[in-house]
Amino acid sequence: MKYTIFLSGLIVLSLSCNKNKEDDSCQNDNSMDQNSHQCTTTPNVSSLYSESINGNNRVISTNGIPSHDYRNQIPNIVSNLNASNKTYIIDKVPSLSSNSTSIVKPDGSPNYAFGVALNGVKIDPAPGEPFIFEDETGTYNWDWVMEPNNNMEAVGLDCAVAHVQPNGEYHYHGDMGIYANQLEPNIGTGSQIPNAAVQIGWAADGFPIIYKFGPNSSGDLVALSPSWQLKSGNRSGDGLSEPCGEYNGKYTNDYEFVSGSGDLDECNGISANISINGESFSYYYVITEAFPVISRCISGTPSNDFKIGP
Numbered sequence: 001m002k003y004t005i006f007l008s009g010l011i012v013l014s015l016s017c018n019k020n021k022e023d024d025s026c027q028n029d030n031s032m033d034q035n036s037h038q039c040t041t042t043p044n045v046s047s048l049y050s051e052s053i054n055g056n057n058r059v060i061s062t063n064g065i066p067s068h069d070y071r072n073q074i075p076n077i078v079s080n081l082n083a084s085n086k087t088y089i090i091d092k093v094p095s096l097s098s099n100s101t102s103i104v105k106p107d108g109s110p111n112y113a114f115g116v117a118l119n120g121v122k123i124d125p126a127p128g129e130p131f132i133f134e135d136e137t138g139t140y141n142w143d144w145v146m147e148p149n150n151n152m153e154a155v156g157l158d159c160a161v162a163h164v165q166p167n168g169e170y171h172y173h174g175d176m177g178i179y180a181n182q183l184e185p186n187i188g189t190g191s192q193i194p195n196a197a198v199q200i201g202w203a204a205d206g207f208p209i210i211y212k213f214g215p216n217s218s219g220d221l222v223a224l225s226p227s228w229q230l231k232s233g234n235r236s237g238d239g240l241s242e243p244c245g246e247y248n249g250k251y252t253n254d255y256e257f258v259s260g261s262g263d264l265d266e267c268n269g270i271s272a273n274i275s276i277n278g279e280s281f282s283y284y285y286v287i288t289e290a291f292p293v294i295s296r297c298i299s300g301t302p303s304n305d306f307k308i309g310p
Helices: 177-183
Strands: 002-006 012-019 026-028 049-054 057-062 086-091 115-117 130-132 140-145 162-164 170-172 199-203 208-211 213-215 221-223 228-230 255-257 274-276 279-281 284-287
Touching: 086 199, 177 199, 208 213, 208 274
Parallel strands: 208 284
Antiparallel strands: 002 012, 012 026, 049 057, 057 086, 115 199, 130 140, 162 170, 199 208, 213 221, 228 255, 274 279
């Protein structure tokens, strides 16, 4: 059975999910798409971004327009990008919390955007396309959502692993290498370690976001690895109420955190000293090549300016 849906997200999505009624074999679609998709449109408004300090706050003002070409996957709904002024207030001197905050709600739906890039585009990796029950009620299973980085066509992502919301706002879901290349030539596609860490944005709690290479606990600049891995074996679902098939990365829930297996913590961050434009921080996040690419949780206290929904 095939369903077509339109969610907070962003696109019209069609997917098939069925179980063979003749036997007990599960015929769940487990295909993925990690192909590089095109950016065919140049924004008709220039990207604006500025920062100011007000007491203990960092005030970011932007129009949210990308500094690179993009693709509008829903032109029948969105004719132009939303260029209205957007303000984000984050802690200038952030601190770690005793408990992290997930960017998704308990039901798996989006809770917070993770942060904002230095060109003003939101960094918002929370998936918006859930597994669909095979019935006539239109019930969604938010415990199993498509992992955007592995379903680029289904989620409607462009060459920056980003797309346009129905309200005209553009945001990144994954490795925004095309933007990283504007900050440091070839860093988005190459493996050569830069001379210094490259900041690509600010997280919702005020800590910096670094692109791929950062100082480790010994102060050495290295390519930092996440501590998330694919689960082994098969999903326990029946293909009706939840997906079946081998854990392969199609769904975000295919991954699990394995402490100590990489350089970074559960939120894709690391407690290490780093200096950003003369400011010192003892913790920072990393955009990594491997899952989760962008953190799915926030280690400090997130600003309400990044809250999604109620």
